[in-house]
Structure formats: C-alpha cells, structure tokens
Amino acid sequence: MLKIIDYRDEYEEGWLRCRVLAYLHTSMFEDVETKKPTFENRPSIELIAIENGEIVGILDMILDDEALKTTALGEGLGAFLQVIAVHPDHQNKGIGQRLYEQAVTRLKCFNVTFIELYTRGDEPANNFYKKLGFEKRVEYYDVFGIEKGLRSPISIEMKDGRVYAQDEKGQSCDYVITEGVYEVYNLEALEKIDYDRYYPAIGYYKRLS
Ligand SMILES: CC(C)(COP(=O)(O)OP(=O)(O)OC[C@H]1O[C@@H](n2cnc3c(N)ncnc32)[C@H](O)[C@@H]1OP(=O)(O)O)[C@@H](O)C(=O)NCCC(=O)NCCS
Numbered sequence: 001m002l003k004i005i006d007y008r009d010e011y012e013e014g015w016l017r018c019r020v021l022a023y024l025h026t027s028m029f030e031d032v033e034t035k036k037p038t039f040e041n042r043p044s045i046e047l048i049a050i051e052n053g054e055i056v057g058i059l060d061m062i063l064d065d066e067a068l069k070t071t072a073l074g075e076g077l078g079a080f081l082q083v084i085a086v087h088p089d090h091q092n093k094g095i096g097q098r099l100y101e102q103a104v105t106r107l108k109c110f111n112v113t114f115i116e117l118y119t120r121g122d123e124p125a126n127n128f129y130k131k132l133g134f135e136k137r138v139e140y141y142d143v144f145g146i147e148k149g150l151r152s153p154i155s156i157e158m159k160d161g162r163v164y165a166q167d168e169k170g171q172s173c174d175y176v177i178t179e180g181v182y183e184v185y186n187l188e189a190l191e192k193i194d195y196d197r198y199y200p201a202i203g204y205y206k207r208l209s
Pocket of ligand 1: 022023026083084085086087090091092093094095096097098118119120122123124125127128129131
C-alpha cells in the first residue's frame with residue numbers, strides 16, 4: 001500500500017535514487033543531486049511516497065517567512081516547490097498528485113498564499129501543473145553553450161603529466177572555459193551564444209484558496 005510520509009535521513013539513498021531516475025529521461029537530466037538538500041532552519045515540507053519499502057515519489061517545498069523570501073512571482077509569502085518527482089516505474093498512477101495534495105493540506109498551517117515553481121518544457125510535468133491549476137507566469141531559457149568570442153583557439157602540449165596551453169598570441173593559458181549554462185531572458189540574445197541545446201524555463205504560479 002502506498003503511504004505519504006515525512007522524509008527522514010534514513011531515506012536519503014532511496015530519495016536520491018528516485019530523484020535521479022525520475023529526471024533521467026527529461027530535459028533536466030543534467031540536474032543530479034548527490035545529497036538530499038536540507039533547508040537549515042527554514043520552514044519546509046519534505047515528503048516521500050513509499051510503497052513496499054521503496055521510495056517511489058518525493059516532494060520538497062521551501063516556505064517563505066518574514067526573515068527570507070524565495071518566491072518571486074507573487075506578493076506576500078509563498079511556497080516554493082523545489083522538487084516533485086515520481087520514480088519512472090510508478091509514474092502516471094496518481095502518486096505525484098497525492099504528494100502535491102498532501103503538501104497543500106500541510107500548507108494550511110502556514111501563512112502562505114501561493115505556490116511557485118519552475119520547470120522546463122517536458123510534457124508530463126507541464127500537463128501535471130496545468131491539471132493542478134497552475135498558471136504560467138514567466139518564461140526564459142536555459143542555454144547550454146558558450147558566449148561567442150569567449151572561446152579562442154588554443155594550442156595544447158602535454159608533457160610530464162601536465163597540459164600546457166597557449167593562445168594565438170603565444171601567451172600561456174592556465175584555464176579555458178568549455179561550456180556553461182546561461183539563463184537567457186531575451187531569445188534574440190541566442191545569436192550571441194554557441195550552444196548545444198536550450199530549453200524553455202517556465203515559472204508557474206497558483207494562488208491558494
Ligand atoms: C511530473 C510528475 C511528478 C507527475 O507525477 P505522476 O505521478 O506521474 O503524475 P500523476 O499520475 O499524479 O498525473 C497527474 C496528471 O499529470 C499529467 N501527466 C502525468 N504523466 C503524464 C505523461 N506521461 N504525459 C502527459 N501528461 C502526464 C496528466 O495531466 C495527469 O492527469 P490525468 O491522469 O488525469 O491525465 C512525474 O511525471 C515525474 O516525476 N516526472 C519527471 C520529473 C519531473 O519532471 N518533475 C517535475 C520537475 S519541475
């Protein structure tokens with residue numbers, strides 16, 4: 001039988017496996033956690049869905065308080081849905097929705113008025129949030145590449161276990177940039193970047209009743 005319970009440290013390995021497998025075949029595949037994030041002294045809701053001893057779903061929410069606000073899409077205090085993920089062998093069976101509903105029930109004890117989250121373009125996740133009543137509030141782009149002009153040709157020599165690099169003018173280089181992630185707020189700026197891939201990053205908002 002499936003149960004939704006609070007996360008405890010003893011579940012960390014199962015939590016990590018569930019997260020990495022859930023993200024594997026999404027556009028967020030590079031976003032791997034190797035430790036369960038903790039939220040220090042901040043108010044949070046950390047749930048797991050467990051079935052026959054296996055963690056099949058996870059949810060973390062960080063709540064704004066008077067001391068610190070994480071959300072940006074709404075006025076006043078909100079809840080930031082940092083992660084919701086269901087193990088791929090158990091998706092599309094209502095587990096994500098149950099996790100979400102349990103979190104919303106818990107939120108009634110807190111002084112927050114909305115939920116905010118960000119995701120990329122994956123259809124299951126976008127359908128999921130729309131079905132739960134979220135509205136799209138903002139869109140920008142996560143672009144994987146390097147700004148044109150930042151990568152200049154270098155020559156490399158490997159000697160005695162070390163790499164010696166020189167730029168076109170013969171100056172030695174101790175480091176070069178290979179690739180990074182850019183948050184792009186205006187799609188026209190894409191022409192300034194040599195990129196491998198890019199995704200929409202979509203911010204969703206839902207007012208709590
Ligand atoms: C998004 C996710 C958490 C949904 O969890 P889930 O348990 O599979 O979803 P549920 O069974 O509760 O489905 C609820 C609704 O989501 C949508 N949905 C879920 N899976 C879907 C799929 N494969 N394709 C299209 N829509 C889908 C549907 O609208 C569904 O409602 P319906 O069954 O009435 O059609 C899950 O697909 C997942 O872990 N995805 C990978 C990780 C991820 O993208 N997380 C969000 C990061 S921001």
